Amino acid sequence: MKCVDDFRLHFGKREVVPIVIGGMGVDISTAELALEAARLGGIGHISDAMLPTVTDRHYKTKFVSEKQKQYKLNIQIADKSIVQFDLAQVAESTRLHVSKTMEAKHGDGMIFVNCMEKLTMNAPRETLRVRLNTALDAGIDGITLAAGLHLGSFALMEENPRFRDAKLGIIVSSLRALQLFLRKNSKLNRLPDYIVVEGPLAGGHLGFGMDWAQYDLRTIVTEIQQYLQAEHLDIPLIPAGGIFTGSDAVSYLETGSAAVQVATRFTVSKECGIPEKVQQEYFKTSEDNIEVNMLSPTGYPMRMLKNSPGIGAGIRPNCEAFGYILDANGNCAYIDAYNREVALHPDAKKISVKNKMCLCTHMRNYDCWTCGHYTYRLKDTSHRNADGTYQLLTAEHIFHDYLYSKDNKIALPPQSLP
Numbered sequence: 001m002k003c004v005d006d007f008r009l010h011f012g013k014r015e016v017v018p019i020v021i022g023g024m025g026v027d028i029s030t031a032e033l034a035l036e037a038a039r040l041g042g043i044g045h046i047s048d049a050m051l052p053t054v055t056d057r058h059y060k061t062k063f064v065s066e067k068q069k070q071y072k073l074n075i076q077i078a079d080k081s082i083v084q085f086d087l088a089q090v091a092e093s094t095r096l097h098v099s100k101t102m103e104a105k106h107g108d109g110m111i112f113v114n115c116m117e118k119l120t121m122n123a124p125r126e127t128l129r130v131r132l133n134t135a136l137d138a139g140i141d142g143i144t145l146a147a148g149l150h151l152g153s154f155a156l157m158e159e160n161p162r163f164r165d166a167k168l169g170i171i172v173s174s175l176r177a178l179q180l181f182l183r184k185n186s187k188l189n190r191l192p193d194y195i196v197v198e199g200p201l202a203g204g205h206l207g208f209g210m211d212w213a214q215y216d217l218r219t220i221v222t223e224i225q226q227y228l229q230a231e232h233l234d235i236p237l238i239p240a241g242g243i244f245t246g247s248d249a250v251s252y253l254e255t256g257s258a259a260v261q262v263a264t265r266f267t268v269s270k271e272c273g274i275p276e277k278v279q280q281e282y283f284k285t286s287e288d289n290i291e292v293n294m295l296s297p298t299g300y301p302m303r304m305l306k307n308s309p310g311i312g313a314g315i316r317p318n319c320e321a322f323g324y325i326l327d328a329n330g331n332c333a334y335i336d337a338y339n340r341e342v343a344l345h346p347d348a349k350k351i352s353v354k355n356k357m358c359l360c361t362h363m364r365n366y367d368c369w370t371c372g373h374y375t376y377r378l379k380d381t382s383h384r385n386a387d388g389t390y391q392l393l394t395a396e397h398i399f400h401d402y403l404y405s406k407d408n409k410i411a412l413p414p415q416s417l418p
């Protein structure tokens, strides 16, 4: 019987352990987590979601307060179209986060950045161009294009000197999305270096409708594999979503996948950015407490714990400070939902917005507890302490469990002393 360590992911002459820790914004997949993956020989992701607030937290920059100060007079105004990002600040925060992470890197693995197209930032093309090119300039090993079709993203990097040497990959949830991407980019003479195929059991936003339960990862992977074979395209495939044990991973590696991308297991690692109190909620949760809903203003379904404090909160839209989901015209579905609720209850001190969530604020504050479908199995991966809490794991322990486990077994960590 094989284990994941019997396989390697090949990028040309380079070989890495075929375990990719997926990007988790906002700063859930921290630099520390990505660095561990690289140290252990695999691939880790940082995320480029809301980097100005992330660097404020880690490197004492003042990007968010500066932006909020600049647009202070707009806070009471519903029209957010003037609330633009300063591109130099976007670049500086990206440069800081990426270069500091890359400077700290040890080991044979790689560090990629997860870049979500749905963070439209009130100027989708311009902000995306800066995010992508600055990450390349700051030395990232690779970029995973996520959350959106990214039909124009390769072209935005075309002039970058690293366009052909950095690893560039894309996340898709269907063959159709992949075909569209390949067709749109055919003139650039540059294929993606890897394709992450994300199924409906993943965490974060889903690339499916609310009928997500009718799809299954293995079917989509097989379909894409057959297509690539027929087209004589040799691009590594990396399935993601619900791969919970080393044996789950082996079943994909044995049938032609090049690596697996995993995330949920690492949400309860010490290196993960989720505060420990919230990590205990992930451990404790039951299957009934996990839902896929349409609360995200992006319009994509998102999976989260039903007891996330952000659900039903009625905070004022925070676009002057954040504003990552403002579309090209300065609109966000949360602003509309909020204004509707205010109009219905003009005298209320506190309102509750039920059908949308201010995702920027609640992801930034770890109050939107997005999670993978199998989060309810996390309790089986650790020890329960006498006080009812669970023992946090090290990323190394989880990584090694994926790498060496057989027979669908999950190794528990050494029990820490009370």
Ligand SMILES: Cc1cc2nc3c(=O)[nH]c(=O)nc-3n(C[C@H](O)[C@H](O)[C@H](O)COP(=O)(O)O)c2cc1C
Pocket (backbone or CB within 6 Å): 021, 022, 023, 024, 025, 026, 028, 047, 049, 114, 116, 146, 147, 171, 198, 201, 202, 203, 204, 205, 240, 241, 242, 243, 244, 261, 262, 263, 264, 265, 267, 370, 371, 372, 373, 374
């Ligand atoms: C808490 C959490 C946050 C996530 N955030 C993002 C994200 O910001 N961008 C993204 O492309 N995928 C995101 N994902 C998806 C993961 O990168 C990964 O592809 C997927 O969750 C793998 O499935 P698994 O969690 O069942 O192992 C997130 C997943 C989790 C669990």
